[in-house]
Amino acid sequence: xxxxxxxxxxxxxxxxxxxxxxxxxxxxxxxxxxxxxxxxxxxxxxxxxxxxxxxxxxxxxxxxxxxxxxxxxxxxxxxxxxxxxxxxxxxxxxxxxxxxxxxxxxxxxxxxxxxxxxxxxxxxxxxxxxxxxxxxxxxxxxxxxxxxxxxxxxxxxxxxxxxxxxxxxxxxxxxxxxxxxxxxxxxxxxxxxxxxxxxxxxxxxxxxxxxxxxxxxxxxxxxxxxxxxxxxxxxxxxxxxxxxxxxxxxxxxxxxxxxxxxxxxxxxxxxxxxxxxxxxxxxxxxxxxxxxxxxxxxxxxxxxxxx
Amino acid sequence: xxxxxxxxxxxxxxxxxxxxxxxxxxxxxxxxxxxxxxxxxxxxxxxxxxxxxxxxxxxxxxxxxxxxxxxxxxxxxxxxxxxxxxxxxxxxxxxxxxxxxxxxxxxxxxxxxxxxxxxxxxxxxxxxxxxxxxxxxxxxxxxxxxxxxxxxxxxxxxxxxxxxxxxxxxxxxxxxxxxxxxxxxxxxxxxxxxxxxxxxxxxxxxxxxxxxxxxxxxxxxxxxxxxxxxxxxxxxxxxxxxxxxxxxxx
Numbered sequence: 156x157x158x159x160x161x162x163x164x165x166x167x168x169x170x171x172x173x174x175x176x177x178x179x180x181x182x183x184x185x186x187x188x189x190x191x192x193x194x195x196x197x198x199x200x201x202x203x204x205x206x207x208x209x210x211x212x213x214x215x216x217x218x219x220x221x222x223x224x225x226x227x228x229x230x231x232x233x234x235x236x237x238x239x240x241x242x243x244x245x246x247x248x249x250x251x252x253x254x255x256x257x258x259x260x261x262x263x264x265x266x267x268x269x270x271x272x273x274x275x276x277x278x279x280x281x282x283x284x285x286x287x288x289x290x291x292x293x294x295x296x297x298x299x300x301x302x303x304x305x306x307x308x309x310x311x312x313x314x315x316x317x318x319x320x321x322x323x324x325x326x327x328x329x330x331x332x333x334x335x336x337x338x339x340x341x342x343x344x345x346x347x348x349x350x351x352x353x354x355x356x357x358x359x360x361x362x363x364x365x366x367x368x369x370x371x372x373x374x375x376x377x378x379x380x381x382x383x384x385x386x387x388x389x390x391x392x393x394x395x396x397x398x399x400x401x402x403x404x405x406x407x408x409x410x411x412x413x414x415x416x417x418x419x420x421x422x423x424x425x426x427x428x429x430x431x432x433x434x435x436x437x438x439x440x441x442x443x444x445x446x447x448x449x450x451x452x453x454x455x456x457x458x459x460x461x462x
Numbered sequence: 463x464x465x466x467x468x469x470x471x472x473x474x475x476x477x478x479x480x481x482x483x484x485x486x487x488x489x490x491x492x493x494x495x496x497x498x499x500x501x502x503x504x505x506x507x508x509x510x511x512x513x514x515x516x517x518x519x520x521x522x523x524x525x526x527x528x529x530x531x532x533x534x535x536x537x538x539x540x541x542x543x544x545x546x547x548x549x550x551x552x553x554x555x556x557x558x559x560x561x562x563x564x565x566x567x568x569x570x571x572x573x574x575x576x577x578x579x580x581x582x583x584x585x586x587x588x589x590x591x592x593x594x595x596x597x598x599x600x601x602x603x604x605x606x607x608x609x610x611x612x613x614x615x616x617x618x619x620x621x622x623x624x625x626x627x628x629x630x631x632x633x634x635x636x637x638x639x640x641x642x643x644x645x646x647x648x649x650x651x652x653x654x655x656x657x658x659x660x661x662x663x664x665x666x667x668x669x670x671x672x673x674x675x676x677x678x679x680x681x682x683x684x685x686x687x688x689x690x691x692x693x694x695x696x697x698x699x700x701x702x703x704x705x706x707x708x709x710x711x712x
Contacts, residue, residue, distance in 0.1 A: 163641065393683070455610070
């Protein structure tokens with residue numbers, strides 16, 4: 156396993172197959188280019204599966220997601236696809252969430268239940284989002300691409316309208332309380348810190364269906380939020396868990412920034428409903444794998460933690 | 463009768479004092495640097511007999527290599543509401559981060575269990591110094607769990623034919639250090655055993671340490687955490703940006 160390009164990771168404290176890590180980065184990079192998600196939901200579990208300590212995996216994956224979203228944000232901002240006001244509010248919530256998330260992380264680690272919480276979060280979040288996406292994708296494919304005719308009578312969720320203090324978000328075409336995107340960002344921030352994910356796979360549907368943002372700024376704004384929140388998460392990890400492995404992050408980045416470019420090019424050619432179907436299938440597969448991991452007796456039931 | 467006893471005792475005392483173990487290690491420092499994939503330590507030496515003869519009696523050699531110890535919590539998963547999650551735990555004050563035993567013959571053929579336990583001649587005899595509630599049976603279960611876990615990680619090993627002895631004088635043991643060893647002082651204890659008794663022992667030390675870039679990264683991340691975090695962020699942003707630029711040109 157370690158024969159091809161052995162690379163020693165100074166923080167994770169072990170030697171890995173460098174080629175395999177770059178390849179993993181490339182796969183998640185393609186995903187991020189294709190779907191506008193960071194791909195952290197795939198990186199973190201796979202790194203843990205490979206034998207990287209979970210904390211190091213989550214911390215370094217968030218560093219990677221930053222890099223993967225940079226080029227996306229640049230591309231979208233050039234064509235006006237980022238609502239900076241909306242982005243700033245969600246980032247504010249996200250950073251606040253990351254701080255709370257770091258606190259939760261430590262608390263759960265101390266009582267020994269961090270792994271189970273992460274696993275259950277993965278199963279629930281990925282299962283729910285994947286299920287919804289699959290349903291929609293299948294419906295679209297069956298209706299033979301008549302998506303544009305789908306009428307959305309409801310701009311945003313009725314609860315959103317009930318919140319006090321309204322701001323105008325011109326690019327999103329919304330006049331809503333900033334509390335809603337702030338809260339959304341907050342939740343994503345916690346998840347980012349706990350799960351080592353950018354949260355794009357939750358953010359995009361939430362912005363579309365809960366906030367009711369206009370479709371052409373959703374992906375850009377979501378990437379904008381991911382970019383800054385993963386930066387904050389990396390900083391939080393560097394300061395609290397000290398688990399950011401810069402060599403591991405560098406290898407992942409090398410793969411993902413290149414993969415992201417290919418992903419973007421494929422995305423321009425492929426049919427969107429097929430893409431959504433594939434993403435849904437991947438998300439569900441990861442959720443299913445996690446669920447099996449929870450239900451079946453693990454190979455090794457003992458774990459060691461420093462006292 | 464008395465004279466016989468004195469003679470007997472003298473013989474034994476002499477024997478005990480006489481056999482001298484001279485150990486050496488192929489390297490007294492293991493450097494962990496980029497590309498480190500583990501290493502093989504060669505622990506060798508000689509059993510000397512001042513009477514100028516070779517050992518005469520049959521010797522066996524057991525080498526125990528131990529890494530720095532650390533206090534740990536071992537957690538055990540259990541099925542709760544259909545889900546496998548951490549349930550019970552047990553604390554140990556001194557779990558070695560690395561433990562390897564190499565012997566010239568299976569240890570149970572060389573010494574009895576009590577002696578093996580005293581000198582920690584096997585992974586089942588590691589002294590972990592449990593703390594908290596003292597239920598020997600439970601502690602044994604957790605200790606076995608730890609040994610199994612670390613054996614899978616290549617950190618706890620037993621090699622019952624890992625020592626070769628030449629002419630009852632020279633011995634050599636090979637012990638593998640995997641890449642995931644932690645840094646610190648490692649002690650190699652060598653025991654010469656004859657007739658079920660340890661007749662000589664000697665200690666050699668090996669230091670495992672990170673050097674160069676790997677050491678720099680580790681120290682940097684701990685002492686200048688803020689700067690390290692900024693560097694990581696800077697790296698990811700610039701790599702993403704450069705890649706975007708490069709591909710835009712193509």
